[in-house]
Amino acid sequence: MTTTQAAPVRPASSAPVTARRRIRPGRLGVHAFLMAVSLAFLAPLLLAVYASLRPYDETSEHGYFSLPRHLSLDYYRQAFTDSGMTKYFVNTMIIAVPGVLVTLFLASFVAFALARLKMRGGLVLLMLFTAGNLLPQQVIVTPLYVVFNRIPLPYWMSDSMTMFDSYWAVVLVQIGFQLGFCVFVLANFMRTLPKEILEAAVVDGAGVWTQFWRITLPLCRPALAALGTLQFTWMYNDFLWALVFISDGDKLPVTSALNNLRGQFFTDYNLLAAGSVIVALPTLIVFLLLQRHFIAGLTLGAGKG
Numbered sequence: 172m173t174t175t176q177a178a179p180v181r182p183a184s185s186a187p188v189t190a191r192r193r194i195r196p197g198r199l200g201v202h203a204f205l206m207a208v209s210l211a212f213l214a215p216l217l218l219a220v221y222a223s224l225r226p227y228d229e230t231s232e233h234g235y236f237s238l239p240r241h242l243s244l245d246y247y248r249q250a251f252t253d254s255g256m257t258k259y260f261v262n263t264m265i266i267a268v269p270g271v272l273v274t275l276f277l278a279s280f281v282a283f284a285l286a287r288l289k290m291r292g293g294l295v296l297l298m299l300f301t302a303g304n305l306l307p308q309q310v311i312v313t314p315l316y317v318v319f320n321r322i323p324l325p326y327w328m329s330d331s332m333t334m335f336d337s338y339w340a341v342v343l344v345q346i347g348f349q350l351g352f353c354v355f356v357l358a359n360f361m362r363t364l365p366k367e368i369l370e371a372a373v374v375d376g377a378g379v380w381t382q383f384w385r386i387t388l389p390l391c392r393p394a395l396a397a398l399g400t401l402q403f404t405w406m407y408n409d410f411l412w413a414l415v416f417i418s419d420g421d422k423l424p425v426t427s428a429l430n431n432l433r434g435q436f437f438t439d440y441n442l443l444a445a446g447s448v449i450v451a452l453p454t455l456i457v458f459l460l461l462q463r464h465f466i467a468g469l470t471l472g473a474g475k476g
Contacts, residue, residue, distance in 0.1 A: 279395070301351060
């Protein structure tokens with residue numbers, strides 16, 4: 172007696188189906204709109220870079236939108252040496268670096284107190300900090316000018332023996348105006364941190380300083396990096412307060428160095444474009460260095476329900 176073993180039944184082979192996402196017209200339109208807006212914002216910068224590489228005689232004869240016949244980096248060397256940018260870069264760093272560090276340091280303290288400590292009137296204080304950002308800066312130019320002329324300082328702090336015509340005035344104003352925005356952002360970010368972390372730290376005997384410095388502040392690194400990038404860009408590009416509170420031309424920030432490239436009767440706009448590109452480089456370098464933390468800070472909470 173022979174038994175025939177039935178062959179195993181194989182499931183019907185299904186051909187691999189490649190699921191192709193169908194591009195919806197709405198998404199395509201959004202991407203096209205974003206690309207158009209990005210190009211619109213980049214167009215002036217790209218045109219400045221393009222003009223800075225061409226001689227002025229060529230652009231004056233054929234126009235800025237013509238094809239190049241000669242490209243060189245001579246204008247960058249000339250712009251850096253003729254305007255004395257090294258001195259102005261140092262002046263800008265003296266204003267921007269302490270301004271950013273002190274602003275973030277003070278804002279983190281206030282934000283921790285408003286978000287983590289049970290303070291009466293904390294919400295009102297946060298609203299006041301937020302409302303301070305709505306005050307136009309030009310409104311208090313004259314009062315601050317009068318006040319800074321009456322605040323005495325020792326000679327080693329200010330050549331003018333007053334707050335006026337010193338870096339202290341510009342740094343103080345920058346901190347005062349940027350502090351409210353940083354407090355608002357950091358306080359809202361700290362409220363999203365898990366409460367269980369601080370509760371466990373309290374159980375282990377951690378004090379308020381330990382909760383702030385060793386637990387909360389490291390968790391706020393993405394938010395601090397994002398704010399640091401924005402604050403450095405704003406303070407670096409600001410020219411109003413330095414123009415109002417500094418009378419000595421040797422103390423002005425780098426944005427004023429571009430004025431040295433303008434002649435009394437003639438202005439080489441290709442040379443001015445090269446100087447503008449040089450001035451914009453530090454903010455671009457800071458963004459590239461902190462890009463990962465900056466993007467992480469902007470996208471925090473995007474995946475939370």
